[in-house]
Ligand SMILES: Nc1ncnc2c1ncn2[C@H]1C[C@H](O)[C@@H](COP(=O)(O)OP(=O)(O)OP(=O)(O)O)O1
Ligand SMILES: Nc1ncnc2c1ncn2[C@H]1C[C@H](O)[C@@H](COP(=O)(O)O)O1
C-alpha cells in the first residue's frame with residue numbers, strides 16, 4: 048500500500064487575492080526549461096518555481112515528506128500530485144508575501160490532473176510554454192548536464208524512464224492546453240539565445256498585463 052502523504056491546511060487567500068499572472072513551463076527532461084526560466088526572470092522579474100527543485104529541497108530538508116520522495120524521483124516516476132501541489136502552493140505564498148508580480152511554474156503540470164487541480168484551487172494559467180525537443184537531443188543534453196549536476200536522476204537508466212514518463216503522462220498536457228488555446232509550442236532545438244528570442248516574442252504579447 049502507498050504510504051500516507053502528510054498534508055497541512057494551506058490558506059490560499061493571499062495568493063488568490065494577488066491575482067498575478069501564472070505561466071506553466073512544460074517540456075521533456077533536459078528541454079531547457081530551467082535555462083529559459085533564468086533568462087525570463089532576468090528580463091521580466093517573474094518568480095521562477097521549479098517543481099523538481101522544490102522536491103529536491105524537500106528531500107534535502109530531511110522532512111518525513113522528503114524521505115518518501117527520493118525513491119520515486121530516482122525511478123523516473125512522478126511524485127503524487129498532492130505532494131507537489133502543496134509544495135508549489137507553499138512556495139507561491141512565500142513569494143507573494145515578498146511582492147511577487149507573477150510566476151513561472153517550471154515542470155508543472157506533469158499530468159493533466161495536476162493542471163486541472165492547480166487551476167481549480169488557485170487560478171488559471173495565462174499561457175503554457177512548451178519547449179519541444181527531440182528525444183535524441185534531450186538525452187545528449189542530460190548526459191552533458193550529468194557531468195556537473197550531481198543529480199541522482201541524470202544517468203542513462205533514469206533518463207530513459209523519465210522520457211517514458213514524459214511521453215505517457217505529460218504529452219497529454221500539451222494536447223489539453225492546445226485544445227484550450229493556451230499553448231505556445233516552441234521549437235527548442237536551437238541555441239539558448241535563439242529560443243529565448245521566441246519566448247520573448249510570445250511573452251511580449253502579454254507583457255502589458257505582467
Ligand atoms: N538550447 C540549448 N542548447 C544546448 N544545450 C542546452 C540548451 N538549453 C539548455 N541546455 C543545456 C543546459 C543543461 O546542461 C541541459 C538541460 O537544460 P535544463 O535547463 O536544465 O533543462 P530542464 O530544466 O528542462 O531539465 P529537467 O526537466 O531535467 O529539470 O541542457
Ligand atoms: N510536477 C511534478 N509532478 C510529479 N513529479 C514531479 C513534478 N516535478 C518534478 N517531479 C519529480 C519527477 C521528476 O523526474 C523529478 C525531477 O524533476 P525535474 O523537473 O526534472 O527537475 O521530480
Ligand SMILES: [Mg+2]
Nearest residue numbers: 080081097099
Ligand atoms: Mg529543470
